Amino acid sequence: MTFDSLYYDIGRLDRLSYRDTFVHRLDPRIKVIAAILFLFTVISFPKYEVVALAPFFLFPVLLITIGEIPALFILRKVLLVSPFAVLIGIFNPLLDAGTVAVISGVPVSAGFLSFLSILLKFILTVSAALLLIATTSFPGVCHALRRLGFPAIFVAQLLFLYRYLFVLMEEAMRVIRARDMRSFGTRGTEMKVFARLIGTLLFRTVDRAERIYHAMLSRGFMGDIPILRKYHITTIDLAYLAMTIVFLVIFRFFRVTEGIGRIAQELFR
Amino acid sequence: MHMADALLSPAVGTALWAGTAAVSGYASVKLKERIDDREIPLMGVLGAFIFAAQMINFTIPGTGSSGHLGGGMILAIILGPHAAFLVMASVLMVQALFFADGGLLALGCNIWNMGVYPCYLVYPLIYKPLTGNSKNPGRILVASVVSVVVALQLGAFSVVMETLLSGKSELPFGAFVLLMQPIHLAIGVIEGVVTAGIINHVRSARPELLDSIAASRPLDTAISLRKVMVTFAVLAVITGGALSWFASTYPDGLEWSIEKVYGKGELPEDEHGIAAKLKGIQEKTAFFPDYNLKSAGKEPKKAEAAPAWPGADAGTSAAGIIGAAIVLGLILLIGMGIRTFRGRNAQT
Numbered sequence: 001m002t003f004d005s006l007y008y009d010i011g012r013l014d015r016l017s018y019r020d021t022f023v024h025r026l027d028p029r030i031k032v033i034a035a036i037l038f039l040f041t042v043i044s045f046p047k048y049e050v051v052a053l054a055p056f057f058l059f060p061v062l063l064i065t066i067g068e069i070p071a072l073f074i075l076r077k078v079l080l081v082s083p084f085a086v087l088i089g090i091f092n093p094l095l096d097a098g099t100v101a102v103i104s105g106v107p108v109s110a111g112f113l114s115f116l117s118i119l120l121k122f123i124l125t126v127s128a129a130l131l132l133i134a135t136t137s138f139p140g141v142c143h144a145l146r147r148l149g150f151p152a153i154f155v156a157q158l159l160f161l162y163r164y165l166f167v168l169m170e171e172a173m174r175v176i177r178a179r180d181m182r183s184f185g186t187r188g189t190e191m192k193v194f195a196r197l198i199g200t201l202l203f204r205t206v207d208r209a210e211r212i213y214h215a216m217l218s219r220g221f222m223g224d225i226p227i228l229r230k231y232h233i234t235t236i237d238l239a240y241l242a243m244t245i246v247f248l249v250i251f252r253f254f255r256v257t258e259g260i261g262r263i264a265q266e267l268f269r
Numbered sequence: 270m271h272m273a274d275a276l277l278s279p280a281v282g283t284a285l286w287a288g289t290a291a292v293s294g295y296a297s298v299k300l301k302e303r304i305d306d307r308e309i310p311l312m313g314v315l316g317a318f319i320f321a322a323q324m325i326n327f328t329i330p331g332t333g334s335s336g337h338l339g340g341g342m343i344l345a346i347i348l349g350p351h352a353a354f355l356v357m358a359s360v361l362m363v364q365a366l367f368f369a370d371g372g373l374l375a376l377g378c379n380i381w382n383m384g385v386y387p388c389y390l391v392y393p394l395i396y397k398p399l400t401g402n403s404k405n406p407g408r409i410l411v412a413s414v415v416s417v418v419v420a421l422q423l424g425a426f427s428v429v430m431e432t433l434l435s436g437k438s439e440l441p442f443g444a445f446v447l448l449m450q451p452i453h454l455a456i457g458v459i460e461g462v463v464t465a466g467i468i469n470h471v472r473s474a475r476p477e478l479l480d481s482i483a484a485s486r487p488l489d490t491a492i493s494l495r496k497v498m499v500t501f502a503v504l505a506v507i508t509g510g511a512l513s514w515f516a517s518t519y520p521d522g523l524e525w526s527i528e529k530v531y532g533k534g535e536l537p538e539d540e541h542g543i544a545a546k547l548k549g550i551q552e553k554t555a556f557f558p559d560y561n562l563k564s565a566g567k568e569p570k571k572a573e574a575a576p577a578w579p580g581a582d583a584g585t586s587a588a589g590i591i592g593a594a595i596v597l598g599l600i601l602l603i604g605m606g607i608r609t610f611r612g613r614n615a616q617t
Binding site: 009010013035036039040043044047050051052054055057058061062064065066068077078080081084085088089091092095096111114117118119121122125126128129130132133138141150151152153154156157158159160161162163164165167168169171172173175176179189190191192193194195196197198199201202203205206208209210212213216217221222256257258259260261262264265 | 271273274275276277278279282293294297300301306307309310311312313314315316317318320321322324325326327328338347355356358359360362363365366367368369370372373374432436437438439440441444459462463466467469470471474475478587588589590591592593595596597600601603604607608611
């Protein structure tokens, strides 16, 4: 995957976050808290747990459908970042080979279960993070962080980072294009040239920061970035949070999946 | 080397988040003391610069493969440790949210591994003493390479420790270390050379840039360094406290990793420890505890395979698989139902 497509993906996530659905209208703080609770619950399952994780897919599925987010786009992004978790987990089946169950004649090792568990947790946690940003705008998340007690300086420069991400990425793309036009093959990609290109980009960046600062000063910048949109936590927000918590508690502490399976076994016997 | 949520246990994730939050608070306070407003846009735009710089690749000599810039060290050299730390934290946060690199819980670990080490350990303790106030390119080269290598080694080793303490991966300590450290040694040398190249270029073309930002804001060495060390001591106590709580709550997790460290302990024994704990949790949380006996009694053939791992006998796992299939089917139905319902609403 090239960085260009990463860049376009950011733009796409950003556009998704400006939709107007039930999920998008919820207060950012509530969504951040709900996402963190969800992550914690998923992570807190013991390492061999597989089946109890199944109900938790309801959370991303509901966000995707109600928030009208393209499911394949999220899925593709999840797959793209999977290598590290897969690399670390893939040794489990080899190292932890004790057989724990035989399912229709195929022996299943403990390591396979823990590997499967890592994969499921990976999909759940990564999609939850992506969906948080796809249903809440990045400025919304920043605002939530500020209200949840993150330092003001941190949040202010985080907003700047986001704002200028797109500008500087376009600048970098111009640099790359100019380099590619003047060189063939791998010529022009030596480390020496690279260091100078980056240095030049750095100069432009610092100069830009200076211009931005002057422009902001003339508009009355006092070291803090006010937001125009006012957020209020409504009863709907609280109800959403309460439902999330109830959902998490039920599926964390009661083995619902197995219960359903047993009832089904009894029924079809 | 981004740490991933799926490999973390809640205790390790929380401990590292607490440490990161404390350092962020410290950095913000330090910055507020002497910052002028000018620096806020500069920090943000430099964060964006790190992303932009990562788009440009270069050829690694002798290999033909390409690399790109990591970031932490160069930020520390340009901005000084406090501002650099906050910028690095923001860069990692944007990566976690938009690129799904790592995850939100693992963000604490990632900021620690890639922010705290270069900005608060390596920069004041290695880079500064090595370069002094020298403008000699050779000296900057040596200092950069050593700094980046040390920072990356510390980071990579932390990834290993965090993963092992979480106890989700079966990789033995030795193999894991051998997997991580050499790769990051190579990356570190190359990144160090590139960092030095950039700094030297800046030094020759626009020397006032480095002097105005970093040198006019030196670490005010004596006082600040001591404070840094005090903060570290406090953090170590907090982290240690959290970890010992973790150790007493889940003794097998820590024992397991210690056994790996000493190369003793056999896997089967381990399994008993973890399985026993699992069984305890299962007994506490069992949905219909008596069903277990029933189905085990009804299906004696499948139950034979069970004893190796008391947590999941065949009866349980069959019910689990069926249940999971039903639950996932239901979730899919709900999702598709909402989508078609919405589609219909949109048409009318």
